[in-house]
Structure formats: structure tokens, C-alpha cells
Amino acid sequence: MRLLEPAVEALQFELVDLEYVGAGRNSVLRLYIDRADSEAGEGVNVDDCARVSHAVGEVLEAADPIKGHYSLEVSSPGVERVLRKRSHFERFAGERVFVELSQPLDGRRRFLGQLRGVEGEGIVVEVDGCEYRLPFERIRKAKLRID
Numbered sequence: 001m002r003l004l005e006p007a008v009e010a011l012q013f014e015l016v017d018l019e020y021v022g023a024g025r026n027s028v029l030r031l032y033i034d035r036a037d038s039e040a041g042e043g044v045n046v047d048d049c050a051r052v053s054h055a056v057g058e059v060l061e062a063a064d065p066i067k068g069h070y071s072l073e074v075s076s077p078g079v080e081r082v083l084r085k086r087s088h089f090e091r092f093a094g095e096r097v098f099v100e101l102s103q104p105l106d107g108r109r110r111f112l113g114q115l116r117g118v119e120g121e122g123i124v125v126e127v128d129g130c131e132y133r134l135p136f137e138r139i140r141k142a143k144l145r146i147d
Contacts, residue, residue, distance in 0.1 A: 003063055004031065007055040012036045013048065016077045017084065020066070027070035031056060032077040044076035083142040086118060093117040095144055099125060102140040105132065112145065 001018055008015040008031070017032040033044055033052055053074040060072065083089055083097065097115045111134065113127035122135040123142075 003065060004056050004059060007059045008033060008052055009036065011048075011051055011055060013044070013052055016088075017082045020070075022070075025069045027066075027068065028073055029060075029066065029070050030073045030075070032075060032082070034077055034081070049074040049076075079146050080143050083144065086136070089115065089118050089123050089142075092144060096146070097125060097142060098145045099123070099134055099142040100140045101134060101138045103138055105134060105138065 001015055004018070005015050012035070013033045014036045015031060016034050019030050021028050021030070031052070033048070035042060035044065053072055056074065057072055060066070083092065093115055094117075095115055097111075097113070099111045101109045101111075103109070111125045111127050111132055113125045113132075116124040116126055116131065118124075119133060121137070122133050123139075125132050125134060
């Protein structure tokens with residue numbers, strides 16, 4: 001991500017996530033971008049994805065970090081977007097989230113509920129009327145949920 005972030009940020013976007021899937025000629029490097037200005041109120045459109053794809057493509061061609069053939073895809077993070085950074089959790093306070101921990105807390109690893117906010121070095125999630133304080137260091141994955 002560090003290699004690609006400067007090119008994405010130069011276009012006023014945030015690199016939310018990336019994934020590399022497949023093998024051989026069917027491999028795909030997929031980038032998920034969002035507007036850097038969280039107050040913009042606009043989503044990412046096709047033209048935005050094309051601009052970022054072009055800029056990132058140049059970086060990848062120059063650095064050549066992935067050997068072999070692959071396709072580059074750029075898209076928005078979608079409605080069930082991944083939450084990785086403290087700023088993501090702050091921005092989406094009040095939203096419904098799914099969080100999975102690397103180690104159990106109070107006998108459970110999975111939490112589906114409302115993100116109350118960020119406190120200290122973790123987040124607060126309300127599940128069925130109970131608040132859980134989940135430390136950032138134990139969050140394995142987190143994303144917004146629409147269900």
C-alpha cells in the first residue's frame with residue numbers, strides 16, 4: 001500500500017484497501033479508493049477510478065513490484081467498506097459494523113452492532129444493548145454492514 005498511496009493521495013483520494021487475488025494470467029490487483037475529503041458527500045465515479053488507475057499503473061510499471069501478468073482494477077469501497085484506520089472508525093461512528101477480533105474478548109470474537117465511536121486505543125461497539133470496548137490491536141477485520 002505504501003508504494004501506491006502517494007499516487008492515490010496526489011489525486012485527492014484515499015487508498016482504503018487493496019487485494020491481490022488469483023494466480024498466473026488471471027491475477028487481479030484490486031484497489032478500493034474513497035474521496036479524501038470525507039465531507040464531500042460524493043461517491044467515487046468511473047472517471048475517478050480511471051484517473052487513479054492511470055496514475056497507479058505508471059507507478060506499478062516503474063517499480064514492477066508484481067512479477068507476471070495481472071489486471072489492475074480500481075473501484076469504490078462499496079456500502080460494506082472495510083474499516084482499517086482510526087480515522088475510518090471516527091468517520092463512521094453511529095453506523096452498523098461487523099468486527100472480528102484476533103483473540104476473544106468476554107468469550108467472543110465477532111461483534112455485529114452499532115459503532116459508538118473511538119475511545120483511547122480502541123472502539124466502542126454496542127451489541128444487543130451491551131457496550132464492548134474493542135482494542136485496535138486485536139481487531140482482525142472490520143467493515144460497515146447494511147443488514
